[in-house]
Amino acid sequence: MNKQIIFKKRPEGLPDDHTWELQSNPIPEPAEGEVLIQHHYISLDPAMRGWMNEGKSYIEPIAIDDVMRAGAIGKVIKTNNHPTIKEGDFLTGWGGVQQYAATDGSNWRKVAPDLVPLPMYIGTLGMPGMTAYFGILEVGKIKEDDTVLVSGGAGAVGSIVGQIAKIKGCNVIGIAGGADKCSYMLNELGFDGVIDYKSENIQDAIHRECPDGIDVYFDNVGGEILDAALSKLRMHARVVLCGAISQYNDKENIKGPDNYLSLLINRATMQGMIVMDYTNDFEKAAIEMGGWLATGKLKSREDIYDGIENFRDTFLRLFSGDKKGKLVLKVLEEE
Amino acid sequence: MNKQIIFKKRPEGLPDDHTWELQSNPIPEPAEGEVLIQHHYISLDPAMRGWMNEGKSYIEPIAIDDVMRAGAIGKVIKTNNHPTIKEGDFLTGWGGVQQYAATDGSNWRKVAPDLVPLPMYIGTLGMPGMTAYFGILEVGKIKEDDTVLVSGGAGAVGSIVGQIAKIKGCNVIGIAGGADKCSYMLNELGFDGVIDYKSENIQDAIHRECPDGIDVYFDNVGGEILDAALSKLRMHARVVLCGAISQYNDKENIKGPDNYLSLLINRATMQGMIVMDYTNDFEKAAIEMGGWLATGKLKSREDIYDGIENFRDTFLRLFSGDKKGKLVLKVLEEE
Numbered sequence: 001m002n003k004q005i006i007f008k009k010r011p012e013g014l015p016d017d018h019t020w021e022l023q024s025n026p027i028p029e030p031a032e033g034e035v036l037i038q039h040h041y042i043s044l045d046p047a048m049r050g051w052m053n054e055g056k057s058y059i060e061p062i063a064i065d066d067v068m069r070a071g072a073i074g075k076v077i078k079t080n081n082h083p084t085i086k087e088g089d090f091l092t093g094w095g096g097v098q099q100y101a102a103t104d105g106s107n108w109r110k111v112a113p114d115l116v117p118l119p120m121y122i123g124t125l126g127m128p129g130m131t132a133y134f135g136i137l138e139v140g141k142i143k144e145d146d147t148v149l150v151s152g153g154a155g156a157v158g159s160i161v162g163q164i165a166k167i168k169g170c171n172v173i174g175i176a177g178g179a180d181k182c183s184y185m186l187n188e189l190g191f192d193g194v195i196d197y198k199s200e201n202i203q204d205a206i207h208r209e210c211p212d213g214i215d216v217y218f219d220n221v222g223g224e225i226l227d228a229a230l231s232k233l234r235m236h237a238r239v240v241l242c243g244a245i246s247q248y249n250d251k252e253n254i255k256g257p258d259n260y261l262s263l264l265i266n267r268a269t270m271q272g273m274i275v276m277d278y279t280n281d282f283e284k285a286a287i288e289m290g291g292w293l294a295t296g297k298l299k300s301r302e303d304i305y306d307g308i309e310n311f312r313d314t315f316l317r318l319f320s321g322d323k324k325g326k327l328v329l330k331v332l333e334e335e
Numbered sequence: 336m337n338k339q340i341i342f343k344k345r346p347e348g349l350p351d352d353h354t355w356e357l358q359s360n361p362i363p364e365p366a367e368g369e370v371l372i373q374h375h376y377i378s379l380d381p382a383m384r385g386w387m388n389e390g391k392s393y394i395e396p397i398a399i400d401d402v403m404r405a406g407a408i409g410k411v412i413k414t415n416n417h418p419t420i421k422e423g424d425f426l427t428g429w430g431g432v433q434q435y436a437a438t439d440g441s442n443w444r445k446v447a448p449d450l451v452p453l454p455m456y457i458g459t460l461g462m463p464g465m466t467a468y469f470g471i472l473e474v475g476k477i478k479e480d481d482t483v484l485v486s487g488g489a490g491a492v493g494s495i496v497g498q499i500a501k502i503k504g505c506n507v508i509g510i511a512g513g514a515d516k517c518s519y520m521l522n523e524l525g526f527d528g529v530i531d532y533k534s535e536n537i538q539d540a541i542h543r544e545c546p547d548g549i550d551v552y553f554d555n556v557g558g559e560i561l562d563a564a565l566s567k568l569r570m571h572a573r574v575v576l577c578g579a580i581s582q583y584n585d586k587e588n589i590k591g592p593d594n595y596l597s598l599l600i601n602r603a604t605m606q607g608m609i610v611m612d613y614t615n616d617f618e619k620a621a622i623e624m625g626g627w628l629a630t631g632k633l634k635s636r637e638d639i640y641d642g643i644e645n646f647r648d649t650f651l652r653l654f655s656g657d658k659k660g661k662l663v664l665k666v667l668e669e670e
Binding site for chain 1: 392393557562576577579582589590591593594595596597598599600601603604605606607608609612
């Protein structure tokens with residue numbers, strides 16, 4: 001059987017018992033020209049919360065009674081005369097939160113399972129890594145010696161943002177919650193400074209760590225931290241709007257950045273980015289990221305939980321912050 | 336005597352009786368190499384409110400007991416061996432709110448009094464016009480067929496923004512307060528649509544006038560109107576932050592744009608601009624603007640009040656909106 005997480009009810013605030021239903025349905029048969037993929041891992045990302053809301057966004061909302069949308073990685077276990085994909089190939093794509101998916105392979109890409117661990121293909125070499133790469137380089141336009149502040153600095157996107165900025169010769173300050181994450185950013189990732197938003201006044205800490213101001217702020221969180229960062233922008237600073245995890249569960253009461261006029265005073269730019277816009281450049285980025293991984297310049301950390309039954313509890317770790325690096329759910333049941 | 340408006344007390348909220356003092360002091364003597372300018376007109380601009388606040392901004396705050404900072408235009412009535420400026424020359428520069436200024440002429444520029452009326456040199460061909468020109472072209476990056484929304488659309492900056500956008504083939508919607516200003520934008524300036532924020536629900540009106548969304552929003556006001564505009568951005572839209580007149584008199588309670596995540600969803604950019612950054616390009620812009628004025632493509636309207644004694648009451652018209660076009664104070668006392 002194919003265990004699936006079915007989207008049943010749009011949540012107000014955090015998802016709860018009524019948001020999804022776990023169903024067991026027959027494993028689909030691939031139609032002519034299709035393949036059947038057995039999922040190994042599912043990617044859990046903050047953006048998934050946004051896709052659950054009604055209304056216009058950068059992507060259609062998930063429909064009620066559909067399989068919950070998510071990135072996945074798995075192995076082809078059957079093909080029905082697919083011209084290029086073979087049994088045993090590993091693919092990553094929008095498989096959804098389920099154990100099996102039948103597809104014609106469009107929008108899936110092949111990965112090499114012997115090169116890096118599979119979960120890394122949905123993390124550092126997947127959407128979060130690509131978001132970091134294009135966000136900090138193309139939108140943030142970092143230059144050597146820039147002071148770069150990144151929130152969610154120990155997370156799937158932020159940890160890569162900070163490391164790329166280090167590779168490019170920037171002074172990097174990471175913000176995260178808790179001593180463990182701060183120690184990780186400082187000692188493992190090599191950031192120049194860290195801020196623990198759970199134990200420090202964020203405004204004071206930004207003044208301490210960025211005494212001459214911020215050239216690039218990469219925002220994954222929104223809210224108070226965005227406002228504090230705006231208050232310390234340097235001339236011609238760039239604010240990369242990548243996410244707003246502090247705001248996703250209270251859509252009716254989104255809090256705008258009261259310090260937005262700092263953009264005016266400092267001739268600064270705040271720009272949103274969506275990683276899908278860079279799809280055509282993923283391969284080029286993957287080659288460069290692969291090189292950094294191979295030479296130890298870039299570190300990748302995945303936090304892997306087990307069992308599709310645990311989807312909701314694992315997903316909620318994105319919002320409690322109780323996770324280390326890229327959050328991944330293993331849905332393959334080993335025999 | 337030289338009547339001067341002296342800055343005495345930083346206001347909370349709107350300036351009042353205690354903010355300035357009118358003094359009569361001796362007319363200054365130009366030192367060796369200086370000239371004495373008799374001011375004809377003073378420019379009244381929203382930015383002046385910002386200069387009165389303490390603290391870091393894009394320019395030093397006005398010091399207590401200094402002459403109130405303002406742009407001015409006047410005639411040289413005496414020179415003390417200035418190498419290039421002659422008696423009878425007309426100059427515009429930061430003369431301040433007073434009737435006479437002695438200066439070595441640095442940062443002043445000569446104007447031709449017979450070419451256009453003097454007040455136009457501190458309006459359409461001065462800071463407001465330059466702000467409009469560089470803001471909509473360099474920051475807004477308008478292209479033919481863009482839908483351009485401009486707030487303060489009947490004002491010194493907004494009226495020029497909208498007209499330049501029309502010249503460039505855009506679809507232009509102007510926002511202003513009251514039927515008179517709306518009729519001016521529609522019938523005199525040739526805008527394609529208008530919104531009266533005093534009598535309409537701004538959100539509904541933007542949906543009506545920009546059914547397919549906004550490519551460029553030029554913001555002179557902030558607050559609710561900025562928020563409503565953000566909610567209708569098109570993909571890759573540009574928001575030009577030029578001013579925030581709704582926010583200038585309540586510095587402690589600036590209201591950020593709650594819809595800022597529209598920048599993310601639409602990969603849009605919000606960028607601040609300060610006209611002083613473009614000083615080196617003013618001449619080039621003035622030539623192009625002069626051509627548009629000469630051929631009737633660009634219309635300029637000045638609202639001129641008389642008497643330095645009326646400075647405060649006239650200045651407050653900027654915030655009540657009770658003015659038509661560029662606000663100018665005549666300080667020359669005709670004999």
